[in-house]
Amino acid sequence: MVKETVKQLCKQHTELTDQDVQILQEMAFSLQTYADLSDSYMFIDCKLKPSNQAIVVAEAFPVGSTPLYNNSVIGKIVFESFEPGVFYSYRNGKKSIIRQAMTQEGIVVDQTVVPIKNTNHQVIGVLISEKQVVSPTPTGNVQKFSVVTETAEDQMTNSGLGVVSDLLMEMLILTDESNRLVYANPSGLRLISEMSEKDDVLNRDLLELLPFLRTVYEQEDDVFVFELTIQRKNLIVKKIRMREKNKSQETLLIIQDITELRTKEKELMMKSVVIKEIHHRVKNNLQTVASLIRLQMRKGMPAESRSSFEETLNRIYSISSVYEIILTKEHADDDDVNIINLTRKICSTMVLNEYNLKVDLIIEPNNNKIVTTSKKAVSIALIVNELIQNSLKHAFQGKEEGIIDVEFTVENDFVEIHVSDNGVGMKNPQTSLGTEIIHNLVTNDLNGEFLYVPREIGTHAVVNFPVGAEVEIFDE
Structure with a gap:
């Protein structure tokens, strides 16, 4: 049942492959064990297509503990504004730990998020562990309060929060259980007056003043985020319904104008x-x-x-x-290029075009992923082209087959590209247009060095250049 639910939600709401879904299904099957072992609430979230939101596809609650969640959250949409750790792990592929995180249900938890990756090291989901933050029990002469007698309006206006809210660009709007406006900071008042064309708005039904908010109020969730466009304004509305002993009380709206x-x-x-x-x-x-x-x-x-x-x-x-x-690439302004993939593309085509020669091409990344800007990638492409072209043209004269090896190593913040072959070798390297191109590009564009390494069989050329802002290294 658990596996089938994961499959159904992933197929309906994500762009994951069958193989990716199978990985998530296997993890979801063991989720209850993880929850009981760590005494934590466990979830698996996946990104929606083609949205910046996620969806809960699996959950497991530890047996015997006081429940954090009254109802299942499977199939629920996850917003970044409330769970930033989920989206941090998705984007960066790294573990995220947030102390005293506020969930979309208004619960304070310690949250740990770990990315789930497929065999190609792509993030396909996140594994979330949550434990409720237990407030320390007051001791000594500390006064205990079991009932809060002030309304949210009183607390907001009588405390320093009222002063802070007046300075916020975000609009804070507070309504009572009958949806009447009881408080709004200056930004909120401006929005209500501008969009309703009324100045006397206090204690009036907010949904009559701003009918477009009815959709937000009709949502049953205590915490809800909604983006809408009205009168050429783009607004993000966050609704927080405040409850006391499971009775509906005030509703707080935090509205952000994101038109610009x-x-x-x-x-x-x-x-x-x-x-x-x-x-x-x-x-x-x-x-x-x-x-x-x-x-x-x-x-x-x-x-x-x-x-x-x-x-x-x-x-x-x-x-x-x-x-x-x-x-x-999906984003056109992303001009970073993986030079190992680039080398494979260039070398494979050149070797395949050699009809009269059988060449075994070996590319050795050594678990490195080397990414450069397009400008440096053009220089590296030309350098690799010249070195492979020299081997194909001169190394295997009188032979019907040969081996060309291209190896990438990273050491002491320097990248080294080794191009070697098992051909006839070069006793006295001669200056040619190709070698001039290589020297100029390596020296001027890469700020590096180019040299031939002596060897008994064949030729071994080495290009090295520093890692920097335009050259980044990742572990594959």
Whole structure:
């Protein structure tokens, strides 16, 4: 039953694969054991498609403990504003610990969130452990209060909170059990007066003044978050229903005007579209240049010029590969490139195009994921292209097969790219256009070094450059 519920919710609300869902099902099956062992409330949350919210797909409560939750929360939507730890772990793939976190049910808990990853190290869900925070029992001469006689309005106006609320940009609106307005800070009063076109609003039915809030009030949840657009305003409304002995009391609304934020998001979206279009045009222009070169080659040319044209085509393809990788990304303004994936793409194509030679290509990441900006990625693409091109052109003369090995190592905040082959070797390396390109790019663009390492069989070239703001290393 547990596994079937997870499967049904994931299929309906997420974009997870069957394999990802199976991982979550196995974890959900053992969730009760984890809950009893740690005496914690356990949950599994998954992100909704294509939203910035999540959904609870599994839960387990420790047997014999005082329940934190009166009802099941499976299928309930999770908002980032109330459970930031869930979304932190989702985005960063790291463990999150929040002391005295407030859940959407208004319960104070110690919360630990651990990302759940698939075989490709992608975060597919989060495992949440919650324990209720127990307030220390008052001792000595500390006075005990069992009943709060002040209303929320009195507490807000008579304490320092009233002064603070007057300074907030957020709108605080408080209504009684009949939905009559009993308090609003200056920002809240401005909103009510502006949208209702009435100045005398105190003690009036808020839902008559602002009918669009009826949807928020009709929600049965004690804590509810709702985003709406009204009169060209974008608002996030957080409703907190205050209860005393399970009787409905005041309702507090915290309203945030995010109109400017949404406008900026639209501008960024337009910028993202423009950036993507630029990447498309660069890629298409490179393909046009390559097509013109191929056309010239088909029209006929001296045999000694053909290899130079082929080398130029490979260089163009290497640069174009950078933009192809960027264009596959979800966010167009994310121009970071995984240079190991880039190397695989470039090298594989070059080796496959060698019809008269059988070459075994070996790429060794050594559990490294190396990410650079597109500018540096173009330089690295050209460097790798030249080194592989040299091996294919010169290393295996008189041979029908060979091995090319590309290895990535990281040591002392430096990245090293080793390109070696088992070919005829180079006793006296000669300066050529290719080596000049490599030296210039390594020195000027990567701030690194390039050298050949002596070896008995074949050639071994090494490029090293520092890790920095434009070069990041991750463990795979």
